[in-house]
Amino acid sequence: MDLNFDLKQRYELGLRKWDKYGPEFIPAWIAEHDFGSPPAVKERLHALVSSEAFGYHDQDRRLANAFSSWSQLQNSWKLDPEMVISTVTVLQGVAACVEAFSSEGDGVLYNTPSYPPFLDLPSLSNRRSVEWPLTRSENGWRYDLELLEEILKKDSGIRILLLCNPHNPTGVVLKEEELNQIVSISRKYDLILISDEIHSDFIYAESRHIPTLTIEGADEITISVTSGAKSFALAGLRCAVAIPGNQLLKEKLLSVPKFLLGGSNRMGCEATIASWETGSSWMADIIKILENRRKYLKSKLENEISEAKMFLPESTFLAWIDLSEFDLGENPAKSLREKTGVACGNGPDFGTGGQGHIRLTFGTSESLLDEIIERIIEGLT
Numbered sequence: 021m022d023l024n025f026d027l028k029q030r031y032e033l034g035l036r037k038w039d040k041y042g043p044e045f046i047p048a049w050i051a052e053h054d055f056g057s058p059p060a061v062k063e064r065l066h067a068l069v070s071s072e073a074f075g076y077h078d079q080d081r082r083l084a085n086a087f088s089s090w091s092q093l094q095n096s097w098k099l100d101p102e103m104v105i106s107t108v109t110v111l112q113g114v115a116a117c118v119e120a121f122s123s124e125g126d127g128v129l130y131n132t133p134s135y136p137p138f139l140d141l142p143s144l145s146n147r148r149s150v151e152w153p154l155t156r157s158e159n160g161w162r163y164d165l166e167l168l169e170e171i172l173k174k175d176s177g178i179r180i181l182l183l184c185n186p187h188n189p190t191g192v193v194l195k196e197e198e199l200n201q202i203v204s205i206s207r208k209y210d211l212i213l214i215s216d217e218i219h220s221d222f223i224y225a226e227s228r229h230i231p232t233l234t235i236e237g238a239d240e241i242t243i244s245v246t247s248g249a250k251s252f253a254l255a256g257l258r259c260a261v262a263i264p265g266n267q268l269l270k271e272k273l274l275s276v277p278k279f280l281l282g283g284s285n286r287m288g289c290e291a292t293i294a295s296w297e298t299g300s301s302w303m304a305d306i307i308k309i310l311e312n313r314r315k316y317l318k319s320k321l322e323n324e325i326s327e328a329k330m331f332l333p334e335s336t337f338l339a340w341i342d343l344s345e346f347d348l349g350e351n352p353a354k355s356l357r358e359k360t361g362v363a364c365g366n367g368p369d370f371g372t373g374g375q376g377h378i379r380l381t382f383g384t385s386e387s388l389l390d391e392i393i394e395r396i397i398e399g400l401t
């Protein structure tokens with residue numbers, strides 16, 4: 021794990037994270053960490069490159085086996101590799117599920133604030149977006165299950181609940197009891213549950229990730245989607261998986277036009293397989309680093325600019341920070357960028373609940389995070 025990466029070189033690699041705002045700015049906006057990938061990834065990819073193994077491929081079996089072993093290791097989730105379908109990206113898997121399990125005009129329910137692409141996804145396939153806002157108290161953000169029932173009672177056209185657990189951007193992790201209730205409410209109202217668990221490898225001391233498909237009854241209604249893209253910084257390599265809870269759901273998902281599932285990239289598959297096969301202690305090391313970073317960031321903000329409000333994320337390497345006391349206007353990330361040279365995610369882009377917020381990626385080197393924090397403190401005081 022190379023934490024002393026060459027900063028200048030990063031800006032020259034054609035990576036969106038570094039390119040979007042260029043070398044004048046430190047990027048802390050996209051959900052991508054700077055810890056690289058487990059060593060086995062480079063080795064596998066080098067082997068493919070040196071033998072020019074660039075032809076068509078059928079890797080689903082090995083990918084499925086690797087994911088099944090990883091899930092067992094990480095979350096004691098025993099899943100049948102036969103149920104694992106490869107997709108190009110997680111978002112594509114979500115879009116294919118929306119297509120397979122709902123019809124035009126149906127409602128797709130998701131939590132706000134939301135990972136921004138979820139906000140547009142329903143309308144792109146002529147479905148309706150319906151919000152289930154998270155609620156914020158002095159203890160942090162939480163899922164309001166009574167509100168979920170109220171929403172479902174009022175709108176009988178909702179067909180899909182798109183869950184993001186762990187949650188981007190707040191880092192909240194659903195507890196077992198909450199997931200039990202969500203599954204039972206979803207069954208009561210005849211919903212299909214799409215469970216995006218892409219952040220589930222980033223779990224801190226006080227929390228535990230419960231895969232939705234391990235909840236009793238969830239297999240009847242759930243399709244989980246995930247990948248190694250966030251954990252192992254592989255997003256550009258394009259490989260993800262969807263896991264339908266039973267054979268009928270699998271057949272239905274596979275009945276969508278083939279191009280909607282696409283074909284995952286060979287390099288992406290090999291990199292993901294290598295990560296799932298070898299990355300467990302590598303991941304544990306990353307978590308130790310991030311565990312310190314999240315606490316450090318929170319305490320620095322608390323001590324130096326207490327008007328900036330941040331709850332300790334239970335997962336992810338993303339901090340969801342309320343800067344509304346600083347009057348940064350309609351686009352707080354832009355104002356902050358101009359004041360500090362630090363490029364963060366813009367809260368309002370995450371929908372309801374995002375006003376006055378920024379999202380800051382703290383998965384980077386100690387020195388870069390220090391500079392990010394110092395610049396923000398200086399710019400806001």
Ligand SMILES: Cc1ncc(COP(=O)(O)O)c(C=O)c1O
Nearest residue numbers: 051109110111135184188218249
């Ligand atoms: C919750 C969530 N889902 C999906 C994605 C995107 O994954 P992919 O690039 O595989 O579509 C992200 C990326 O930040 C995410 O945070």
